[in-house]
Amino acid sequence: MKLYSYFRSSASFRVRIALNLKGLPYEYLPVHLVKHGGEQFSLEFLALNPQGLIPVLIDGDKVLTQSLAILEYLDETYPEPPLLPADALGRARVRSIALAISCEIHPINNIRVLRYLKRSFGIDDEGRKTWARHWSETGLAAVEAQLATLPATGAFCHGDTPTIADLCLVPQVFNSRTYDCDFSAMPTIVRIVDRCMELDAFRRAAWEAQPDAE
């Protein structure tokens, strides 16, 4: 397999954890999201993924895009260990947490959105940081409320093994720390992220362990 990735990209980070958990080796192909106006907008890359987004996973002759679709594909094609619970309600809960992060927080704080705020509206560094912190804190507070109140929460977001929810939570928390997000009212999230980072599969997927880390 080949993974088009950028060390700090949350969406790439999710897929790297999944590949590690499932013991699938892959070739790392770095795509720099900032250099040269964004290598994801090169004609060569757009031919591969017209969305101009990473990650892209190549599995044989299959070209796979959008991190959550890739996670579902990996779980269907390489089922061990499973990243989703066996029951429909559990699966719905895990996907809801994953989506609460990957739809409601992550895209609003994406590089291209922050760039638009700067270029078109003239929002300065401090304003953009406040923006990113706002969506992180309100979004993660909602996730904390879900995790803290439901009995299905275990050592991880759902039960005692990692699921797609944890694969979205950890990269988001890495990101949110760079905006000085206040985690003092999120003890469940902090506990789960600490537990995840005890696992080699998460540590090897982290920013600093990537070949293109700066």
Added chain:
Amino acid sequence: MKLYSYFRSSASFRVRIALNLKGLPYEYLPVHLVKHGGEQFSLEFLALNPQGLIPVLIDGDKVLTQSLAILEYLDETYPEPPLLPADALGRARVRSIALAISCEIHPINNIRVLRYLKRSFGIDDEGRKTWARHWSETGLAAVEAQLATLPATGAFCHGDTPTIADLCLVPQVFNSRTYDCDFSAMPTIVRIVDRCMELDAFRRAAWEAQPDAE
């Protein structure tokens, strides 16, 4: 079943189409996203869904949140007619299109984001409309490129029956029309949306057919 919904909410619209396609009757419970500072932020509603977002689907004793998680739940629990292809690659492609809309376009143009732009950054009506049109047009152009180049595209986004991709595309196009989005370079999207709107399940899910339509 009960569906907490708002007539113009894209995420609710997706679930309404799915319920109609699968022939599942439901009680419509309107949640007004604008009135009273947003009824989704009432203590009663937050107790149901701490994310403060619609839709919420109640199926017996199950409380389901996040529209894409609800669509997957409905497809697993009430499998006919299927909303995802049978093969892993097809499923990945359909989910990628659905996510390209529901992660990359929809959240950035959400009411709460537009409100933040107005209140915290003082962006006027014209600026917010340009913002929404920008993310709609660039996001849908990427979807058009995917749909136009792949042989799996049929009468609908994937093959000749509606999938989760169509359930995300149609509500987004409804939304994008309100920003005067330019669809002239998106003939595949326009063709597919027109085909969807020939179906009773889509028409009965549309804005104007809802009990809370204004």
